[in-house]
Structure formats: C-alpha cells, structure tokens
Amino acid sequence: MQHFPCPWCGNRAEVEFRYAGDAGVQRPTRTADDAAWAQYVHFRRNAKGAAKELWVHSGGCGRWFALSRDTVTHTITGSEPVA
C-alpha cells in the first residue's frame, strides 16, 4: 500500500485519502460564456507524467491539500496546504 504525505498528519496509508480533482483549474468570471464554463467544469489536462492534484484527507484530519504526483510512476514529489 502506498503512503501519501498529508501536510498536517504526515505519511498515511493511501486509503485514507480521496482524490478531489486537478489543482490547476481556474474558475471563470461570472460573465464567461458557456464554452468557458464547460472548460472549467468538465475539460481537464489529464496529464501523463507530472501532475498537481487536489486531495482530501477524508479518513484523517479532513483537510484539503495539493499533491504533486507522477501519474505514470505514481511517485510523489511534494505536498502542500491549499488556501
């Protein structure tokens, strides 16, 4: 079982965490058109290799953080709190 680093709790078993989406998504302004909203809601970079993802420590402290992870090797290179 892989361990993920929670910025608050340290290394914990991967089953304690839940994937919560791409960390690089920017919310459009209120006046944006349908295409821009569709990009925001549905379209993703879906990176092969280095990715920055949002995770939540759902089976632990319940807090959200950004995880830098390689989607091919599953190697983790960083973990930081998000605002």
Place this chain on the structure above:
Amino acid sequence: MNAAKMRYSGWALLREGLAGQTGWSPAWHDRDPAPRYDVVIIGGGGHGLATAYYLARTHGITNVAVLEKGWIGGGNTGRNTTIIRSNYFYPESAALYDLSVRLYEGLSRELNYNIMFSQRGMIEVAHSEAELEMMCRGANAMRINGVDIEILDRDEVLRLAPLLNGDLNCRWPVLGGMIQRRAGVARHDAVAWGYARAADSRGVHIIQNCEVTGFEIERGRVVAIETSRGRIAADRFGMAVAGHSSVLAGMAGFALPLQSYTLQAMVSEPVKPCLEVVVASSSHGAYVSQSDKGELVMGGNLDRCPSYAQRGNFPVTQSVVSSLVEMFPSFATLKLMRQWGGIVDTSPDNSPILGPSPVEGLYLNCGWGTGGFKAIPAGGTLFAHILATGRHHPISAPFDLARFASGATIDEAHAGVAH
C-alpha cells in the same frame, strides 16, 4: 494461398489436419506505412480496427491505415472482462449499445471468425428493498427503450447462480435482481483479430509499432501526422486511443473532458463449470463470470487515483477479492492467478464522445471508459460513418463533444459497476 482469400471452415480444418497444419497463412499483413491515405485511424484497439473494417465494407473506402503504437488489441481491448450488454437508462445509450449487441449477434458469421459470443445472461443483484426499487425504475426505463430486461426474485437469482451467498443475515443479502438474457461475454482477442483480418482482406493497412507523436496543422486543419515511422498525410484522421485520448488531444492543442484511470481485472485458477451467468453487484462493487478455460474472471471499480500506469493498485485488488468472497463464499478456496490493468478514459457522464474535434480533419472516438468493449461493433459502424461522410449518424449525434457546453449530457453514472 492468398491470406486475404482464405476462409475458415470445417473443410479447411480437415484439410490442414491432413496436411500437418502447413498451409495456414497469416491472418493479416504487417504493413509498412505509405506516405498518404484517405483516412488514417490512430489506435489499433477494437474501435480503431472495427472503424477501418466498416469504412471498407460499408463505405468502400479502402485506402485506410490503422496505426498502433504497440500491437493490435494490446490496449484495453485485450485487457477487459468482455461483458456485452445494452441495459442502459437513457434512450440515446440504449440505441447505441443495443445496435452493438445486435451487431455482435451476427459478428462471427460476418467476419468468418469465431468471436465466441456467449449470450449467457447477466444478473445484477439487489441487496436491499431500496436497491430493488431503484432497479425496477431502471428496468422500466430500459424496457421502454426496447431492451430485454427482467426483474428476478430472490429464488430465481439463486437458481441461476446457486453459489451466491443465500444467507439472509449477511451484510448484503440477495433480495432479487435484474437480468438481461441477451447479455454475455465474448473472446476479446478474437474481436480485434477478426476485424483486423477482415479489414486487411479489403486492403486496409494495419501498421504496428507506429506511435503518433505529433500533428501537422495548417490553418486549423490537420494535414499530416508525425509518427515513430515517419510523416503520414491523410484527408481525415480518426483517433480511438482510449486512455491516451488526452495525450493525443494535447498534441493537437485542445483538451478533452476525460480523466484517465487504471481499471483492473483478475482471474482465479481454472475450475470446472460453476457459474453459468455473469453476476454483478453495485453494493459490493464487484462482478464475475467464468471463462471457457474455467477461470473466474473478476473486476470491480476504478482505481482510486488518476493513472497512466497499466497496473492495478493493491487496495482495489483487495476490495474486489474480498467482495467476491462475500458474494460467493466457496470462491475463498481458489487461488488468484493473474491480475492486470488497463488505462480507461472516463467521461463526466459515463458516456462516450463521438464526432468532430475542435481541429478540422480530426475526429474523436473516446470516453468509453470502463465499458467500451461491448460497443466495438457500434463504435466502428458510427465512427466509419462520421469519417466517411464528415457528418454524424443519428445514433452518434447525441454523443458529440458539444454536449458538455450545451448541458445535454447523457448521465449514465447511476450504473454502479459500469462495465
């Protein structure tokens, strides 16, 4: 004898038996790429190969190449658990998947290649009154869609799958279920090889070890692609690369509403026939069928994080196996033989994407996620129509990429284990 002309028959078997099996020829040619084609299909899985076949057979377009970075059928087509069914909730989905089941019913004859489609029936088990009520709601919708679905009571489920745990005091007791009797399983490699053979015999070039690495785009239109075996030009390009769709789209400069995940499957040691139907349970998040070799073929939900690694993570392997042992207590004595994974392209509404891409001349066949094996004959038929005419077929039109901006999504996400 010309490979293209050789028919498989009882007579051919007898003749080759007498001749010491010396007269067979390869089922298809391993071609080198030509500099240009009318249509180039990227991805030699079931969808790519079927598309090439229907382009040649239905539309008479034979100057076609299928480019595969590895070997044909080496992606999800050769890694899946081969469930074929059309019990979908929305009319648009039922039209698509039932067309596919009907095409599968005639496919061995059409291709002169035994794809071993066994319509043994698939049961989804309900474990609570609430689940049974939701199942009836789904079954009613499916029947209105014209799909053969029956609700089964507990006794009927246990009669069809006697090894299921019949204890009413367990965590997930069997209370009933729903069956599609026309559903079943087929031989995945045979589907890829059968389409490859039939496409090749009509002049299609099947080119393996040929990875697409870039697009040459002039004034918004793809004119050629870069590959590991050189530049190839074409009038139209179709991509059917499953888990790698976002990678290809990225090369062409756009994004897709897809996320790639590993989906894993595994088999037990082979045993004598003990399970006649396919059995799935959404509460357990697992499903199983028995292969002709006797192995129990099992799978469950997606892995827990996005991934391009073609292997499964341990927590999901563990949950699939423990669920199956709960469902079928006697399976606890079996050994697990093999486990593997494929990269599936999941879409936000669990429905595929078919039609034009944002770049002119490039068309999409993707988003099949965990359930596109059943759709190969229909996906090929519709994608061939799109590539030949430049327009949608009525059945493919609702699955256009535009639905994500218009909001007309086809949300099949209710289908728990959506294979």
